[in-house]
Amino acid sequence: MVSEFMLQQTPVARVLPAYQRWMERWPTPADLAAEPPGEAVRAWDRLGYPRRALRLHAAAQAIVERHGGEVPDDHAALLDLPGVGTYTAAAIASFAFGQRHAVVDTNVRRVLARAITGVAQPTISPTAADLRLAVSALPSDEATAARWAVASMELGALVCTARTPRCADCPIRSQCAWVLAGSPPYDGPPRKGQTYEGTDRQVRGRLLAVLRSEQDAVPKKALDACWPDQVQRERALDGLVADGLVEPLPRNRYRLPA
Numbered sequence: 671m672v673s674e675f676m677l678q679q680t681p682v683a684r685v686l687p688a689y690q691r692w693m694e695r696w697p698t699p700a701d702l703a704a705e706p707p708g709e710a711v712r713a714w715d716r717l718g719y720p721r722r723a724l725r726l727h728a729a730a731q732a733i734v735e736r737h738g739g740e741v742p743d744d745h746a747a748l749l750d751l752p753g754v755g756t757y758t759a760a761a762i763a764s765f766a767f768g769q770r771h772a773v774v775d776t777n778v779r780r781v782l783a784r785a786i787t788g789v790a791q792p793t794i795s796p797t798a799a800d801l802r803l804a805v806s807a808l809p810s811d812e813a814t815a816a817r818w819a820v821a822s823m824e825l826g827a828l829v830c831t832a833r834t835p836r837c838a839d840c841p842i843r844s845q846c847a848w849v850l851a852g853s854p855p856y857d858g859p860p861r862k863g864q865t866y867e868g869t870d871r872q873v874r875g876r877l878l879a880v881l882r883s884e885q886d887a888v889p890k891k892a893l894d895a896c897w898p899d900q901v902q903r904e905r906a907l908d909g910l911v912a913d914g915l916v917e918p919l920p921r922n923r924y925r926l927p928a
Contacts (some may be wrong), residue, residue: 674761675726675753680717682827688717699730700739700867708926712882718871720878721913724927725753740742743767761819770815772804777826782807784830784889790856791832873897873906878926881916887923 672692676685696702702710707727714723729751735743741762742748748759760771776792779800783792786803793800807822820875829836843849851916866872876896881888897903907924910916917927 671762675722676756699733702730703734706928711926728752747778768816771813773819774804776779778822781822781826781830784848785846788851870906873902881926887919887925890922
């Protein structure tokens with residue numbers, strides 16, 4: 671569960687050190703739930719999208735309150751936890767408990783788009799059709815379906831990559847509709863990369879870095895020093911407060927949530 675939260679929109683290479691530190695400190699949901707949510711935000715460090723830390727903390731509290739401290743193996747119960755959506759519930763149920771669910775990330779969508787529909791890339795955003803296609807490809811028995819979920823994801827991550835697929839190494843090359851069609855190039859709308867420099871996300875990261883570096887509340891002037899554009903800085907700080915990632919205190923001070 672921890673790894674699935676961390677791996678949302680974040681590559682494995684960045685997640686692994688943070689994951690190992692996290693699990694050493696909080697090996698069970700009860701260990702995490704016993705700490706203030708601000709400690710989860712602090713430990714999240716520079717993984718990005720820090721609201722995931724708050725949601726993971728809230729999920730740990732819910733697991734303690736509703737499930738005796740054990741991550742539930744029931745798909746519906748997983749979906750009912752804070753921060754757990756369709757993908758995460760399916761991933762936990764499949765990877766942790768060996769159940770039959772379609773686990774559909776970007777890598778899986780690309781494998782299925784090429785192998786079954788014969789196009790170079792899937793649609794930019796996930797669609798209901800993607801999920802239907804993934805469900806149609808699932809093996810019927812649970813054990814094989816769970817292995818399939820892992821295998822299809824790894825195939826997309828390591829072999830059927832977005833820019834330079836290693837088709838010569840692919841175990842399903844002879845059955846891939848895209849290869850059989852001559853590997854036609856992508857002809858859809860342009861796929862734009864996300865920018866970071868100069869965005870509100872970068873400012874939010876700078877502000878949180880200041881707060882993480884201190885155990886006590888931080889005066890506003892310390893936050894003001896981390897970014898020169900006052901309007902953007904105040905907007906980012908207001909957003910952090912609204913998201914519950916930062917708490918304002920008397921005397922113009924701020925801290926991570928207690």
